[in-house]
Amino acid sequence: MPRPSEPTRARIVQAASALFYNEGIRRVSVDEVAAKAGLTKRTLYYHFKSKDDLVAAYLAARDQPNLALFRTWFAEAEGGLPAKVEAIFKNLARSARHPKWKGCGFLRTSAELANLPGHPAIRIGAAHKKKFEDWLRATFAEQGIADPLKLARQILLLLDGSFAVVLLHRDASYMETAGEAARTLIETALAKPRRKRG
Amino acid sequence: MPRPSEPTRARIVQAASALFYNEGIRRVSVDEVAAKAGLTKRTLYYHFKSKDDLVAAYLAARDQPNLALFRTWFAEAEGGLPAKVEAIFKNLARSARHPKWKGCGFLRTSAELANLPGHPAIRIGAAHKKKFEDWLRATFAEQGIADPLKLARQILLLLDGSFAVVLLHRDASYMETAGEAARTLIETALAKPRRKRG
């Protein structure tokens, strides 16, 4: 087992993240990543066995920070469940108004690599979205919502829909519209009987 | 004014559409498109001034047929407004279960070209989605819904969200879940007073 040089590896992932997110995966060459990381391509290939491997590392590094951000926005919001979920959308809208914002890296990667269904990076993206969905589901279940998985998936659909739509139109207000829809769905679910709907 | 050779041009767009949709825009070379169309690259460049021009033509060719399909699904569905909108999602789920399905070409293009915000192809995609949104808005307005634009945008968010999520997970059942959410939102909007909500 080789002991990997973590600072170097981390520096490469950081450079790759910035370039892949800003320019697109197929647009960015391994040479560019190496140059941005301040080392040669050959060194990069010492730490990563292929470009695909590097792409997977780029998304893996985004997994936990992204989830933590969503959880923080939820936890710090005032109000009940609908307001706390809607706060995620409001915070996301604020992020999306930053000029460097370019959508969701996981979704954009799955769109760009749609011809390679089993690609490691796509698997990491799918796992990331599943974790978010499961966190929402558990949160809804705690609140006694009748079908927490379905509601979690509907919120996820609105969230990922707003990533896609805002990227296309460059109009972050769609995220607030999605937040209102999420609020409506949650309020409707809360108004239903706790066990199973009839 | 040159008289363009329409059959040749159409054949190129057809070849480009299949390749760009299946493999991704940056993955596909102009040589591949020319080969698939049965002519040389130089001939292709007689009909299109650049690859970007060809990408724009690929999406422009999908605009009207896609909209017509949605309108047909809506028109042919039984039941009231919620059921007719939900029918769009059900039909989309059926399409998405086809093994060659790879998401929404407009959204995937905007994801792949996110580093080129003003790209002609992105403009065509944005216009396409606006047309769909406006058709929904007009339909909702006819039914006396209080805020038809907001509801239309929420349905669009669910639709584009299902494109993104189903592409990532390769699980078309998310489209049916999105359809249920759409139904809930429309039923809630129909239950509200017709003019403005208080």
Add this chain to the structure above:
DNA sequence: TTGTGTATATTCACTGGTTAGTATACATAC
């Protein structure tokens, strides 16, 4: 009917640049 000019349409062969990945050698640490 035949010749000729012109715009449309197509091909071959090429350029200059880029790309993922590698063979080999060298450095550094312990």
Add this chain to the structure above:
DNA sequence: GTATGTATACTAACCAGTGAATATACACAA
């Protein structure tokens, strides 16, 4: 003196776009 880590220099393929020549069709004059 051996593991780890870095750099130089290279390959073989690919890629967007172009220069120059040619083929085809059709209008119109002789």
